[in-house]
Amino acid sequence: MAIRRRRIESLVRELLTTYKVSAAPVPVERLAKAHGARIFYQSLEDDMSGFLYRDNASAVIGVNTHHAPVRQNFTAAHELGHLLLHDQEQLHVDHGFRVRLRDDVSSQGTDEAEREANLFAASLLMPKEFLEADLASEESVDLLDDGLLCDLARKYGVSTQALVNRLKNLGYIQE
Template identity: 35%
Template sequence: MIDQLPPHQREVIAAAQAAQPVRLGDIARAFGISVKASTLPAGISGEIRPSGGAFEIKVNRHDSRGRQRFTVAHELAHFLLHRDQIGSGVSDDALYRSSLSDAREAEANRLAADILMPRESVRAAFAESVGSFEERLQFLADHFGVSEAAMAIRLEQVS
């Protein structure tokens, strides 16, 4: 999905991907988006809304760190891919469903995974990891700052 973005957006993302875990705050700042951990309604993981001429992402402060990071990446993906459809705001539930179509949510999930877990970086880190599959999965999840569930899905996609 990243290859579908304009060059300047790809450059911002690539710079933030130079270190692991990816520096999501750098991406958000580059696009003028503020990110705040907040207490959101039950079942809501995150949202993106216009705020003072810019955009603001809120993530559920009660979610795990890995979950929060994926939520921020998912909301950034909505900004990059669907900015014209955000309107007064988009809230995503725990399954990353919103008022946008399932296709739009799937696009946001794919771009979020591409941002957080670049294919070649995941392949290289997996090749260098040792131990049982479960130990390697935990190492990779920690290394990329995501949940084991997100990393397991990504490993299926890049293998």
């Protein structure tokens, strides 16, 4: 069940460099557009996070406006990840990202694709280098400080939970 971490990291770095993104928040919509995908924010069924529809010429990313803005950001980045990393069916629908992982009917391949899209989204929204710079500029970093975490999460347009997960992944917070 290995996911392509290196590939995802280098893809994200390439995107940020190509489109000269050097500070948070990362403009997911602009990056998607550059890859021929338009993002539509719309009212979808509650259990649906978003979807990716594509044909040969173009792609459409749908994001459910019933969910919090930080989740909408994550969904948009997740779908962009599918677009750039996966050759899936024409219409790919995402329900709650976590629920799917417990779904034993889904194939291993699908789980990997979901995990890769999640890793892509976290890496894109919270680039390693940006976090490093932000944390280096802090006089002393106390990652158990809710205030600091909230400020950072707001800056990156993510939930504090997503931020904490990312910081754990990068080794800033010990499990």
